Amino acid sequence: MNRTKSKAFFTSNTMILVYVILAFSVVVALRQPAFLSPATPINLCRAGLFTFCFALCEMLVMITGGIDVSFPAIGCVSMYVPMVLYDRGILPDNGLYFVLVALLCGLIFGLLNGVLVSYLRIPSLIATLATSSIASGFLAFAFGVKDLTAMPTAFTKIYEMNLVTYTDPASGLSYPLTVLIFVPVVLAVVMALILRYTMGGRGLYAMGGNLSAARIVGFPVRRLQFTTYIVSGLITSLTAVMYVILMHNASTTALMGNEMLVIAACVVGGCSLSGGKGTIGGVLLGTLLITLVQNHLNMLGIDTRWQTLAVGIVLLFGVLMTSLQAGRGKGRV
Amino acid sequence: MGEVFVELKGIKKAYEGVYALKGIDLALRKGEIHCLAGGNGCGKSTLIKTISGVHEPTAGEIYIDGQQMNHMKPLDAIEKGIQVIYQDFAVFPNLTVAENIALNTEIKDRTKVVSYKRMRELAGKAMAQIGADLNPDARLEDLSVAGKQMVALCRAIINNPKLLILDEPTTALTAKEVQKLWGVLRNLREQNIAILLVDHKFDEIRPLVDRLTILRNGEFVSSGLISEYGHVRFQKDMTGHDFSTEKYRPEPSDEPILSVEHISSKGNYEDISFALSKGDVLGITGLLGSGRNEIAEALFGLCPAESGKIVLHGKEVKLKSIKDAVKHEIGFVPEDRLTEGLFTALPITDNTVASSLKKYVRAFGLKSFEMGENTKTWMKRLGVVAVSKDVPVSSLSGGNAQKVVLGKWLNTNPKLLVLVGPSVGMDVGAKAEIHAILRDLAQTGVGVVMVTDDLSELVENCNRILIVKDHKIIKSSDNSLSKKEIEALLMGSDQKEEEA
Ligand SMILES: Nc1ncnc2c1ncn2[C@@H]1O[C@H](COP(=O)(O)OP(=O)(O)OP(=O)(O)O)[C@@H](O)[C@H]1O
Numbered sequence: 001m002n003r004t005k006s007k008a009f010f011t012s013n014t015m016i017l018v019y020v021i022l023a024f025s026v027v028v029a030l031r032q033p034a035f036l037s038p039a040t041p042i043n044l045c046r047a048g049l050f051t052f053c054f055a056l057c058e059m060l061v062m063i064t065g066g067i068d069v070s071f072p073a074i075g076c077v078s079m080y081v082p083m084v085l086y087d088r089g090i091l092p093d094n095g096l097y098f099v100l101v102a103l104l105c106g107l108i109f110g111l112l113n114g115v116l117v118s119y120l121r122i123p124s125l126i127a128t129l130a131t132s133s134i135a136s137g138f139l140a141f142a143f144g145v146k147d148l149t150a151m152p153t154a155f156t157k158i159y160e161m162n163l164v165t166y167t168d169p170a171s172g173l174s175y176p177l178t179v180l181i182f183v184p185v186v187l188a189v190v191m192a193l194i195l196r197y198t199m200g201g202r203g204l205y206a207m208g209g210n211l212s213a214a215r216i217v218g219f220p221v222r223r224l225q226f227t228t229y230i231v232s233g234l235i236t237s238l239t240a241v242m243y244v245i246l247m248h249n250a251s252t253t254a255l256m257g258n259e260m261l262v263i264a265a266c267v268v269g270g271c272s273l274s275g276g277k278g279t280i281g282g283v284l285l286g287t288l289l290i291t292l293v294q295n296h297l298n299m300l301g302i303d304t305r306w307q308t309l310a311v312g313i314v315l316l317f318g319v320l321m322t323s324l325q326a327g328r329g330k331g332r333v
Numbered sequence: 334m335g336e337v338f339v340e341l342k343g344i345k346k347a348y349e350g351v352y353a354l355k356g357i358d359l360a361l362r363k364g365e366i367h368c369l370a371g372g373n374g375c376g377k378s379t380l381i382k383t384i385s386g387v388h389e390p391t392a393g394e395i396y397i398d399g400q401q402m403n404h405m406k407p408l409d410a411i412e413k414g415i416q417v418i419y420q421d422f423a424v425f426p427n428l429t430v431a432e433n434i435a436l437n438t439e440i441k442d443r444t445k446v447v448s449y450k451r452m453r454e455l456a457g458k459a460m461a462q463i464g465a466d467l468n469p470d471a472r473l474e475d476l477s478v479a480g481k482q483m484v485a486l487c488r489a490i491i492n493n494p495k496l497l498i499l500d501e502p503t504t505a506l507t508a509k510e511v512q513k514l515w516g517v518l519r520n521l522r523e524q525n526i527a528i529l530l531v532d533h534k535f536d537e538i539r540p541l542v543d544r545l546t547i548l549r550n551g552e553f554v555s556s557g558l559i560s561e562y563g564h565v566r567f568q569k570d571m572t573g574h575d576f577s578t579e580k581y582r583p584e585p586s587d588e589p590i591l592s593v594e595h596i597s598s599k600g601n602y603e604d605i606s607f608a609l610s611k612g613d614v615l616g617i618t619g620l621l622g623s624g625r626n627e628i629a630e631a632l633f634g635l636c637p638a639e640s641g642k643i644v645l646h647g648k649e650v651k652l653k654s655i656k657d658a659v660k661h662e663i664g665f666v667p668e669d670r671l672t673e674g675l676f677t678a679l680p681i682t683d684n685t686v687a688s689s690l691k692k693y694v695r696a697f698g699l700k701s702f703e704m705g706e707n708t709k710t711w712m713k714r715l716g717v718v719a720v721s722k723d724v725p726v727s728s729l730s731g732g733n734a735q736k737v738v739l740g741k742w743l744n745t746n747p748k749l750l751v752l753v754g755p756s757v758g759m760d761v762g763a764k765a766e767i768h769a770i771l772r773d774l775a776q777t778g779v780g781v782v783m784v785t786d787d788l789s790e791l792v793e794n795c796n797r798i799l800i801v802k803d804h805k806i807i808k809s810s811d812n813s814l815s816k817k818e819i820e821a822l823l824m825g826s827d828q829k830e831e832e833a
């Protein structure tokens with residue numbers, strides 16, 4: 001009994017993912033010893049921060065059995081609208097107002113997603129595609145394409161707040177780790193607790209596993225779904241604010257094209273496209289793998305132009321892994 | 334007899350103007366097992382859904398504990414103590430046994446914070462009550478059908494139901510699992526619970542139920558104590574006409590169709606040989622895991638033989654993959670038809686022609702008129718009850734959906750047709766129809782091989798029988814065997830298996 005249990009553990013998808021990450025790291029480290037420097041984890045944190053936050057939103061939606069492709073556009077609206085308002089002097093030099101406006105944008109578009117999916121019963125892919133078009137269309141129509149860089153002084157201060165800074169003795173370059181890293185950490189912990197220990201959280205898994213059964217058992221299915229999209233919109237806008245702070249820049253298309261990457265991180269991390277599956281730990285590992293591939297492929301001497309292809313391969317690997325596992329469960333494929 | 338718990342008077346229900354129920358009366362008593370029987374699509378599931386508040390009846394009255402119910406919702410029914418185990422069990426494949434059992438109660442208790450310890454305790458208590466022994470932390474997707482059903486039962490029991498409804502609980506169970514389920518239900522009857530059961534296998538329900546109600550095409554036909562019914566009346570009331578259960582005895586022929594010589598596949602089957610001539614219907618039976626399904630799958634390239642040879646119409650054929658099998662015009666009706674054989678969102682027509690599209694290809698597009706005509710013919714021959722050929726399969730009743738899968742394969746005009754459980758879930762009328770079709774096919778030179786658990790089906794329709802045990806043929810007969818003899822052969826070393 002115990003033996004089979006531990007065997008199941010070592011061959012679980014999560015562990016396979018860990019092996020792949022380790023293998024990749026070892027290969028990179030062998031070719032480029034610099035990989036082992038403390039700068040690497042700091043870089044990974046910085047690069048993976050946004051992907052991870054978006055992946056958390058995506059995971060929520062995927063657990064309920066949907067898919068969300070609107071977060072890049074919602075994120076862009078949530079960063080650009082307050083940026084413009086600040087630029088034109090409508091918003092005072094106060095970070096809080098900025099955040100509130102951003103959250104409001106996230107709320108509005110999250111609401112739109114929620115209404116389309118849970119009340120009008122439009123398939124989530126179509127609904128979020130529509131929301132995405134509306135959001136980016138609105139940006140292009142109202143503001144054009146100018147990049148903005150002026151932001152509240154509070155943001156500049158946050159930008160300068162670092163947890164640790166590592167200075168490379170050889171090159172003299174410094175690698176700061178922002179305090180904003182706490183945001184995804186807190187988010188992840190809170191979400192993990194909600195998903196595992198509240199009825200609402202279990203309801204998300206239940207409806208992803210069997211929607212009609214969830215209804216029969218008495219879960220408020222529509223309300224749960226609706227809430228999911230709103231929460232997802234809010235987290236997206238929060239992430240967009242962090243982007244502004246860390247990148248010192250906002251544009252109407254800054255986040256566009258991220259959806260593939262984020263969906264890949266989720267799927268590789270064990271979220272099922274048919275719903276009902278997904279854990280924070282898995283998504284964290286998935287994000288780590290994707291970020292590693294994205295940032296360190298060049299260290300293997302592979303041209304950066306291959307990045308998209310590489311992400312595609314990783315995504316395929318993730319999907320294959322789940323379907324193989326499902327086949328194994330059935331005994332025969 | 335116990336007091337009446339639920340009473341229905343003149344229940345009518347229309348789907349888009351078509352009546353699925355045309356005025357049904359029904360009384361369910363405490364401490365009584367009541368069986369609802371009737372042909373596929375006669376409205377049994379629909380009736381259940383009106384009792385459980387899923388569908389509101391178009392007309393009629395529902396009384397629970399003497400109180401009239403209006404605009405009943407599923408939660409109202411649950412609060413009144415009505416628990417339903419649906420045909421598909423409505424369980425969560427991605428959650429654990431404990432969660433599946435306890436979530437419902439947690440919602441009812443308006444729990445906000447989940448305690449896994451409490452859920453495990455609740456689940457343990459429910460499992461003890463019905464004598465189920467499952468790992469509370471196992472995921473449902475890893476359980477057998479019987480296991481999933483036990484979970485569904487536990488979930489119902491935990492709510493202290495006064496009425497327990499089971500919609501076709503035995504379709505996917507083996508004979509042994511059915512006996513276990515009956516034991517559980519008898520035990521619940523002792524606890525003064527009313528039980529309503531949908532099942533149309535008379536032999537199966539006779540030892541269990543107290544009362545029987547039969548529907549046909551949405552109408553009430555008869556109702557009474559089970560002792561008032563025999564095989565003949567049961568079949569007559571179900572279908573409206575008598576059936577002869579004449580055994581199939583084709584003219585002997587020496588025109589060979591299929592010959593299988595010493596095929597083996599390690600761990601699946603060993604040294605299997607049999608031959609099939611024109612007119613023969615070959616039946617394979619055996620216990621679960623005996624290798625009976627694998628032998629059938631060998632003929633469709635799903636579980637290819639590693640040695641030995643297969644000769645079809647005088648030519649040796651290699652069946653290493655489904656592609657090979659299709660090339661040699663072999664049709665295969667799988668056991669799990671609902672998930673393996675259908676595109677449920679698509680209309681009946683598309684499903685019927687799905688495996689024979691080649692027939693309908695012309696220079697530009699498809700011959701849609703012929704597709705429709707052929708579909709209509711099969712619907713008529715198989716007795717598919719549906720509004721039209723253009724409705725999605727998802728709107729069909731369970732039994733009718735299965736008929737569509739069969740039609741799909743019959744429409745390919747196969748040279749050899751392999752069926753696993755050809756009539757699982759079908760009512761007597763449809764069964765008889767399918768058996769007649771299979772006999773016809775055999776007479777016209779199509780090889781018919783079926784794997785079945787249903788011994789009546791086996792002895793009545795197969796003129797050649799193979800009994801498989803531990804991956805070998807233990808008996809090959811030209812059907813001089815009776816059901817009893819076959820049972821004895823199957824059970825021979827059964828005791829041992831049970832302990833293992
Ligand atoms: N949601 C629906 N929309 C339209 N028609 C429906 C719907 N559900 C059932 N029907 C029709 O109502 C009739 C009765 O169906 P029901 O499922 O009650 O049959 P059943 O007696 O349970 O049959 P089976 O033994 O095959 O399960 C069928 O003709 C079916 O096509």
Ligand SMILES: [Mg+2]
Pocket residue numbers: 377378420500501730731732
């Ligand atoms: Mg039914």
